[in-house]
Amino acid sequence: MALVTTTEMFKKAYAGGYAIGAFNVNNMEIVQAITEAAGELNSPIILQVSAGARKYANHTYLVKLVEAALIENPNIPIALHLDHGADFEICKSCIDGGFTSVMIDGSKYAFQDNIELTKKVVEYAHAHGVVVEAELGKLAGIEDDVKVSAEDSSYTQPDEVEEFVTKTGVDSLAIAIGTSHGAYKFKPGTKPQLRFDILHEIEKRIPEFPIVLHGASSVPQEYVKIINENGGHLKDAIGVPEDQLREAARSAVCKINIDSDLRLGLTAGVREVLFKDPSIFDPRDYLKVGRANVKAVVAHKIRDVLGSEGKA
Ligand code: G3H
Ligand code: 13P
Ligand code: ZN
Numbered sequence: 001m002a003l004v005t006t007t008e009m010f011k012k013a014y015a016g017g018y019a020i021g022a023f024n025v026n027n028m029e030i031v032q033a034i035t036e037a038a039g040e041l042n043s044p045i046i047l048q049v050s051a052g053a054r055k056y057a058n059h060t061y062l063v064k065l066v067e068a069a070l071i072e073n074p075n076i077p078i079a080l081h082l083d084h085g086a087d088f089e090i091c092k093s094c095i096d097g098g099f100t101s102v103m104i105d106g107s108k109y110a111f112q113d114n115i116e117l118t119k120k121v122v123e124y125a126h127a128h129g130v131v132v133e134a135e136l137g138k139l140a141g142i143e144d145d146v147k148v149s150a151e152d153s154s155y156t157q158p159d160e161v162e163e164f165v166t167k168t169g170v171d172s173l174a175i176a177i178g179t180s181h182g183a184y185k186f187k188p189g190t191k192p193q194l195r196f197d198i199l200h201e202i203e204k205r206i207p208e209f210p211i212v213l214h215g216a217s218s219v220p221q222e223y224v225k226i227i228n229e230n231g232g233h234l235k236d237a238i239g240v241p242e243d244q245l246r247e248a249a250r251s252a253v254c255k256i257n258i259d260s261d262l263r264l265g266l267t268a269g270v271r272e273v274l275f276k277d278p279s280i281f282d283p284r285d286y287l288k289v290g291r292a293n294v295k296a297v298v299a300h301k302i303r304d305v306l307g308s309e310g311k312a
Helices: 007-016 028-040 051-057 059-072 088-096 111-127 158-168 196-205 221-229 242-250 260-276 283-306
Strands: 020-024 045-049 078-085 101-104 131-136 141-143 146-148 172-175 211-213 253-258
Touching: 007 020, 007 253, 020 028, 020 078, 020 283, 028 045, 028 059, 028 260, 028 283, 045 059, 051 059, 051 078, 059 078, 078 088, 088 101, 088 111, 101 111, 111 131, 111 158, 131 158, 158 172, 158 196, 172 196, 196 211, 196 242, 221 260, 242 253, 242 283, 253 260, 253 283, 260 283
Parallel strands: 020 045, 020 253, 045 078, 078 101, 101 131, 131 172, 172 211, 211 253
Antiparallel strands: 141 146
């Protein structure tokens, strides 16, 4: 099977009340872990690549790793997606370079400018058989070293979504309802709560349209503990409660983005091995433990959070 777009995946996910996991890939171990988990659970999957990942691992290496995963897992639909494309050029480069889906993230621009930019990407992408995700509203947190403070973040305004979707022709829409990027999403002592009222209002304005949730890591405390017990220092790392993500997956949310949880799993495995046995210096000895953790995280998400097990 070749790489697919997300069109069919989202249609089925919307109708079936589940979501597709979009996991960030940066190296071979992460690609293997995600696709092995998805393959074993017969789940469709989105592998997404950020600008930082392209800078780290190189576009061609990432595409070829994903193609290898496709050969190893021929029975599941896999989409290759650009995460947080900042401008037309990076989207074009990924469209020309084998991706089946791109995100143009114009959320930092004024509404009309976001529309113009998104529309330009949609025209190019659709002419090449590629689908497009855009964003309205602003998430707090860090991506590619750009930090958006909690004060500068803003929820998506339901009043804007219909005009945005109609004028741009975009295929899916990322919204801001209280999630944020990174491992420090909520203040300690506060109760994390996503704004389901905004989500439901948006659903009413654009029925049957696939919604995307970024910043959806749950920050597993078992990995935070392992990291901290093995020389790490992550203080007050708090994520989105998984029951709220499950609730979102049952609604119009068809794509849920997870990166930080994979980083935590990988780092916990590597730290545990190296801290316990300082004589180890074969990368395979620690990377295989990190990779197994990433696989366990993805399997858990597919089975217990996204609901996409058996939907391939
Ligand atoms: O949304 C951000 C993703 O976690 C990607 O992070 O830009 O550091 O690769 P990155
Ligand atoms: P997390 O930092 O919550 O994993 O979010 C990842 C993300 O939104 C990638 O686009
Ligand atoms: Zn994101």
